[in-house]
Amino acid sequence: MDNPIHDPFAHVPERLSGLVDLAYNLWWSWNPEARILFKQVNQQAWKASGHNPVRMLREIPAGFLNRAAETPAYCNRYDIIMRRFQKYMSATGTWFTEEYSGNPSLPIAYFSAEYGLHHSLPIYAGGLGFLAGDHLKEASDLGLPMVAVGFLYSQGYLHQQISPDGWQEDVTEPFDRDAAPVTRVLDANGDDLVVRVPQIDPPIYVAVWKVQVGRIPLYLLDTDLPCNDPKNRGISSRLYAGDQEQRLRQEIVLGIGGRKVLHALGIEYAAVHLNEGHPAFALLERIRERVERGMTFEEALAEVQATSVFTTHTPVPAGHDVFPVDLIDRYFKTYYPALGIDRTRFLQLGVHPQSPGSGFNMTAFALRASTHHNGVSRTNGTVTRDMWRCLWPGSLEATVPIDYVTNGVHVSTWLNPRMKKLYDRHIGPTSPEWLSTHDDPTVWELIDEIPDAELWHLHLWLKAKLLNRIREQERIKWATHHGGALNPAAEGAFLNPSVLTIGFARRFSTYKRAHLIFEDRERLKRILNNPWYPVQIIFAGKAHPADNEGKRLLQQIYRYTQQPEFGGRIAFIEDYNDQVARYLVHGVDVWLNNPLPPMEASGTSGMKASLNGVLNLSILDGWWTEGYNGRNGWAFGDETVACEGRNSADASAIYDLLEKEVVPLYYNRSIDDIPHGWVKMMKESIKSNGPRFSSRRMVKEYVARYYPSLLKGAGMESCQTPAVKLRAPAWGPRVRRKAGEEGE
Numbered sequence: 001m002d003n004p005i006h007d008p009f010a011h012v013p014e015r016l017s018g019l020v021d022l023a024y025n026l027w028w029s030w031n032p033e034a035r036i037l038f039k040q041v042n043q044q045a046w047k048a049s050g051h052n053p054v055r056m057l058r059e060i061p062a063g064f065l066n067r068a069a070e071t072p073a074y075c076n077r078y079d080i081i082m083r084r085f086q087k088y089m090s091a092t093g094t095w096f097t098e099e100y101s102g103n104p105s106l107p108i109a110y111f112s113a114e115y116g117l118h119h120s121l122p123i124y125a126g127g128l129g130f131l132a133g134d135h136l137k138e139a140s141d142l143g144l145p146m147v148a149v150g151f152l153y154s155q156g157y158l159h160q161q162i163s164p165d166g167w168q169e170d171v172t173e174p175f176d177r178d179a180a181p182v183t184r185v186l187d188a189n190g191d192d193l194v195v196r197v198p199q200i201d202p203p204i205y206v207a208v209w210k211v212q213v214g215r216i217p218l219y220l221l222d223t224d225l226p227c228n229d230p231k232n233r234g235i236s237s238r239l240y241a242g243d244q245e246q247r248l249r250q251e252i253v254l255g256i257g258g259r260k261v262l263h264a265l266g267i268e269y270a271a272v273h274l275n276e277g278h279p280a281f282a283l284l285e286r287i288r289e290r291v292e293r294g295m296t297f298e299e300a301l302a303e304v305q306a307t308s309v310f311t312t313h314t315p316v317p318a319g320h321d322v323f324p325v326d327l328i329d330r331y332f333k334t335y336y337p338a339l340g341i342d343r344t345r346f347l348q349l350g351v352h353p354q355s356p357g358s359g360f361n362m363t364a365f366a367l368r369a370s371t372h373h374n375g376v377s378r379t380n381g382t383v384t385r386d387m388w389r390c391l392w393p394g395s396l397e398a399t400v401p402i403d404y405v406t407n408g409v410h411v412s413t414w415l416n417p418r419m420k421k422l423y424d425r426h427i428g429p430t431s432p433e434w435l436s437t438h439d440d441p442t443v444w445e446l447i448d449e450i451p452d453a454e455l456w457h458l459h460l461w462l463k464a465k466l467l468n469r470i471r472e473q474e475r476i477k478w479a480t481h482h483g484g485a486l487n488p489a490a491e492g493a494f495l496n497p498s499v500l501t502i503g504f505a506r507r508f509s510t511y512k513r514a515h516l517i518f519e520d521r522e523r524l525k526r527i528l529n530n531p532w533y534p535v536q537i538i539f540a541g542k543a544h545p546a547d548n549e550g551k552r553l554l555q556q557i558y559r560y561t562q563q564p565e566f567g568g569r570i571a572f573i574e575d576y577n578d579q580v581a582r583y584l585v586h587g588v589d590v591w592l593n594n595p596l597p598p599m600e601a602s603g604t605s606g607m608k609a610s611l612n613g614v615l616n617l618s619i620l621d622g623w624w625t626e627g628y629n630g631r632n633g634w635a636f637g638d639e640t641v642a643c644e645g646r647n648s649a650d651a652s653a654i655y656d657l658l659e660k661e662v663v664p665l666y667y668n669r670s671i672d673d674i675p676h677g678w679v680k681m682m683k684e685s686i687k688s689n690g691p692r693f694s695s696r697r698m699v700k701e702y703v704a705r706y707y708p709s710l711l712k713g714a715g716m717e718s719c720q721t722p723a724v725k726l727r728a729p730a731w732g733p734r735v736r737r738k739a740g741e742e743g744e
């Protein structure tokens with residue numbers, strides 16, 4: 001017998017039923033007006049939900065919702081926002097439809113192992129994920145047809161707790177799917193859709209979840225099913241499994257299973273875009289299907305190459321996945337004949353010419369199976385061409401066919417809403433549509449019209465917000481530990497809003513050199529403790545759970561925070577995520593970036609900072625070699641210094657810049673207590689970087705460079721008869737009255 005499914009949103013009044021639909025579309029995450037709609041129902045409930053509308057709507061007592069439904073001002077706002085939302089979703093008059101109206105709008109299928117969209121969806125580790133998330137949001141805004149595939153990781157978040165002696169403890173929090181903006185995909189009978197990964201024996205089954213990112217659907221694969229054996233169940237338990245075999249199985253599920261899931265959903269697409277090599281087996285499956293339809297392997301390969309884009313980020317050989325041949329044999333032995341080739345030819349597809357015996361290299365394979373491939377900044381393009389020129393024997397670096405598209409960040413996601421309002425006020429009168437044309441640099445010239453005092457005071461307000469949040473976290477920690485076990489300096493209790501504040505937040509990978517500024521500790525102490533012109537530093541970031549070296553580095557920094565000689569002017573903020581990142585890139589004065597070149601493929605946190613008027617103090621690597629113009633921040637890094645001397649040379653360069661330029665400029669105040677020179681540089685940073693390092697510029701570049709020929713449908717994946725039908729989930733976004741019709 002059918003069990004009536006409990007509707008967790010039954011208490012949402014009919015008048016406001018659109019809130020449920022809105023909660024299940026991440027559009028709210030980059031539209032502050034939509035978030036305010038939730039916040040206005042009840043501010044405490046909004047806060048308690050961790051700014052997650054699905055959780056909030058499930059948990060909030062009906063009384064608050066009923067009261068909102070009876071408040072005319074609220075309902076009016078609700079109607080306006082819901083109409084905007086519907087207009088957005090109807091996808092007419094977008095940039096894409098206007099520019100490329102002749103193209104059939106088959107989507108690009110985007111594959112990535114991680115997506116950084118919002119902290120209510122813990123399916124990311126770092127920069128690669130945020131890049132993918134921003135790519136989807138931007139594709140949605142531009143009206144670019146896209147469908148995305150990833151994983152739903154059941155273990156969800158790895159929270160970072162720092163023990164009193166500074167050691168990172170990794171606390172897993174299982175992913176509560178019911179309280180996140182994901183819905184289950186069901187089959188025609190209303191049962192969970194389950195798809196078998198083809199060719200793999202013993203079989204692996206995947207369930208499918210859907211996240212709606214504006215107009216873009218993102219399908220997440222989940223192997224945590226009773227019909228899978230325990231080892232298979234664990235394939236999607238967490239990001240980047242450590243054990244090599246499990247990692248291979250993950251990549252098989254993502255690429256081959258992901259391709260199969262799109263097929264099962266009846267989704268046709270024109271081309272595939274791979275974000276890094278993890279999902280590259282998707283190309284293998286595309287070849288196999290064509291061979292099955294009667295093509296030769298070479299014909300199939302050529303067609304797949306022509307319709308595949310591969311973006312590679314990793315600038316060192318050790319960073320690429322390589323699987324031993326015996327593992328490949330175990331999983332692909334039935335695959336070789338299915339492709340119409342023998343084992344030798346198959347293994348050749350993944351050979352690294354300089355270490356042919358090492359196994360199946362995913363990047364080498366992805367480069368061979370795609371015509372369009374790129375690095376993610378100008379310098380990264382050069383490094384990538386140099387690293388892979390062995391695949392094009394006889395080529396010079398410059399002629400290796402690997403291009404670059406510099407990364408960018410999604411402006412509406414990373415620009416602080418108050419900052420956006422300030423820009424609106426001053427850009428808006430001349431260019432009311434500035435936000436929808438924000439990749440046009442001329443529009444940003446209007447930033448100069450913002451009075452210094454307004455920009456400066458808003459910046460100070462954002463800095464105060466950051467410090468308030470830090471103290472509030474400390475208070476919560478103190479209260480939960482019953483007043484014990486506090487490290488006030490480390491936790492930021494002594495941070496002072498009038499002190500020049502440097503932010504350093506990123507994953508604790510050794511190449512990012514979080515410890516670099518401690519190279520000459522005496523000099524650093526003098527800089528921090530200058531009685532007239534003090535400086536403080538806020539660190540944040542997680543080490544990978546298996547990276548003990550990264551954890552030791554973190555512990556060392558944590559110990560420095562506790563040493564009184566540093567004056568209580570260094571803090572370490574626990575549990576870096578996108579929320580912490582937001583406070584930091586909005587609220588510090590200077591964003592410090594000092595990786596070991598050329599290891600930072602692009603870096604995106606500095607772009608987020610500059611968008612908000614936070615000045616970059618960065619080594620010339622990744623995006624900053626393109627972004628730095630001599631007036632919009634500071635640059636250092638002398639490439640001619642030998643490796644051993646690099647740390648001390650780079651650290652000295654930072655101290656020199658701080659002592660001679662950064663600190664004096666910050667504290668040089670006029671009678672109105674505003675550092676006009678500093679504010680000038682803030683404006684220069686905003687207007688020079690804002691348009692160029694936006695995901696809008698990035699996605700348009702992908703479109704112009706690669707997608708149009710693909711969107712013509714040359715390599716269209718067709719599946720005349722979808723294997724299953726889709727039905728709306730039993731709960732979640734419900735098809736009710738259209739919001740625009742309400743109250744009329």
Ligand SMILES: *Cc1c(COP(=O)(O)O)cnc(C)c1O
Binds near residue numbers: 126505506577606
């Ligand atoms: C932007 C972002 C990153 C990536 O920043 P990098 O500069 O590339 O290190 C990582 N984590 C979070 C939470 C971010 O918001």
